[in-house]
Amino acid sequence: MDNCIARQPIIGKDGKIAAYELLYFQNSQTVDSPHDFHTAQAIVQFFNQLDESSFLDGRDAFLSFTPNLLMQNIPRVFDPHKLVIQVEDSVLVHPVARMMLQRYKKQGYRLSLSGFQFNSRYMNILSLIDILKINFDGISQKKLDTYLSVAKEFNLKLAAYHIDTPEARALAESNHFDYLQGTSVADIAQSKAQKNPKHLQSNFFRLMAAATREEPDLEEIAELIGMDVTLTFSLLKMVNSAYFAIPNRVKDIKQALTILGLGQLRQWIYLLSFGGEGDFTDEIIKISFQRAVFCQALSQEIPDFPLAYSEAYMLGMFSILDRLLDVTLEEALKSLPVSDELKNGLVKKEGMCGSLYRLTIAYEQGEWPRVTRIAQELNLSMETISRKYLEAVDYVTSTWNSLMEPFDGAAQTDENENKE
CATH class of the missing domain: 3.20.20.450 (EAL domain)
Known part of the structure; x- marks a missing residue:
């Protein structure tokens, strides 16, 4: 049933x-x-x-x-x-x-x-x-x-x-x-979006702490960046800029961190700490995180899906870039190293990527006839879609709430320095 x-x-x-x-x-x-x-x-x-x-x-x-x-x-x-x-x-x-x-x-x-x-x-x-x-x-x-x-x-x-x-x-x-x-939180939050959008501050503090440890954990840093669309967008755009002169476009957060190196990563974080002023709701970041997790999970269930696991995550995450940056999606994606399949999916809603994107939006809005029709196109059962949606909501909620807890990293740093 x-x-x-x-x-x-x-x-x-x-x-x-x-x-x-x-x-x-x-x-x-x-x-x-x-x-x-x-x-x-x-x-x-x-x-x-x-x-x-x-x-x-x-x-x-x-x-x-x-x-x-x-x-x-x-x-x-x-x-x-x-x-x-x-x-x-x-x-x-x-x-x-x-x-x-x-x-x-x-x-x-x-x-x-x-x-x-x-x-x-x-x-x-x-x-x-x-x-x-x-x-x-x-x-x-x-x-x-x-x-x-x-x-x-x-x-x-x-x-x-x-x-x-x-x-x-x-x-x-x-x-x-x-x-x-x-129709969506993103539409309502659009009036609060900025040309230079603000990152999620509580997450950013954790990123600063993780990057400044004596032995930083690359997995932890990649995970923290991957939760925030503004940080992900900024990192990929910078690593693929002319300054780094990378012959092949970088599409993965971990790969971007490896190219950037610890020294430049810390400089990037330092520069970001001065930006993002203004009234920008965290809700638009949260909805992008929710879509990212949902799209990534469903992509594993779709036969012959054209995107890699990490890029399916970007499909959901970057779906709100137009509202976040106050430009068209096509314009926002120009500066990012994403595949044509992903671009066409988000901009033109074409192909399997477009179907997954349309399914995500239809499910959010409770448009069940559309969900049923697109599910058949992608050979997905309604039971699978429902289960993955609930798992995504549970994961995002628990992760988000942990990020909202007061960060005491500064206090711990002071305590460690006093011990020394």
């Missing part, structure tokens, strides 16, 4: 991920299928096997349920303090809708309302609602004003979805929406 679940990020006012909407798929049926008995069992089974805190990374979850799923108490597999139950019209038409929602409200669950209409079945439950979700696809300011007045009267938080353009984002921000949801 093919069960898949994806996370679609919901951004808070600070531009960081505040929650995830969970998009569920089982045997070509979504969570709001009328034939949902087996879907309900699959959700329970799924979360019995899944580390929920790792998958959600400590954030809240938004999830839609049908009346049947609500009647079966399926939301109770979630911590009430971490779940927002999304209420849609299919729930409101149920004869005991208000009673069901009152019960979940008393148990501590928050409720969000989508597709609001000025009729009795919507107005009668507004006193139970915490968040009003507004569809921004083609919305006018006049229509938006009516929603804002309702939210103000009932003291509701506001969430905007279908934030797919800069204009929609600007409209939501100017009206002080609490949550924004679009």
Whole structure:
């Protein structure tokens, strides 16, 4: 039985991920299928096997349920303090809708309302609602004003979805929406990207410490650089510059470090320590890391995939370079030593590389028909894709959280010097 679940990020006012909407798929049926008995069992089974805190990374979850799923108490597999139950019209038409929602409200669950209409079945439950979700696809300011007045009267938080353009984002921000949801975190984070993007600072401190040890570990240094798209981009661009005059283009981080040498590596890190000023969200770096791990893992399952293991990682990682550098992907990739297969995959979405890239984006967005179609093209089972996605999320979350821990390398260095 093919069960898949994806996370679609919901951004808070600070531009960081505040929650995830969970998009569920089982045997070509979504969570709001009328034939949902087996879907309900699959959700329970799924979360019995899944580390929920790792998958959600400590954030809240938004999830839609049908009346049947609500009647079966399926939301109770979630911590009430971490779940927002999304209420849609299919729930409101149920004869005991208000009673069901009152019960979940008393148990501590928050409720969000989508597709609001000025009729009795919507107005009668507004006193139970915490968040009003507004569809921004083609919305006018006049229509938006009516929603804002309702939210103000009932003291509701506001969430905007279908934030797919800069204009929609600007409209939501100017009206002080609490949550924004679009096609991807990268699209929303684009306004915070810079020509000289900032590296992940906590990771950078660890890189500095690793490179300045008496006997540096090349494997550790390569791993730290490989977690950060800005460091990877900078390293490969520098090593392949005219200064080094390398006859063959360098595509691998370890190979680049070998060519650079310890002395120049330390100089490069020193120079980077002065750059990257400004307000740049770490979330865009995190999504590139997630895509890199996912693409690399899936590439091993695809027969005759044209990229090497390390370059499949770059396929996912470099997919956000256009947003990171505020240029087209084609322009960003010109200065990098990547294969034509990778370039065509990212820029033109052609070939097996293009199919893997399209699969990654479709899975992130929960576009299950597209995922199913591309999976067939690549001879991948939905079970394999789902498993690799969950493994990637788990690995990235645990690695990322370890990077976010306060770095005490400086204190350890001082302590060692005092001992000497």
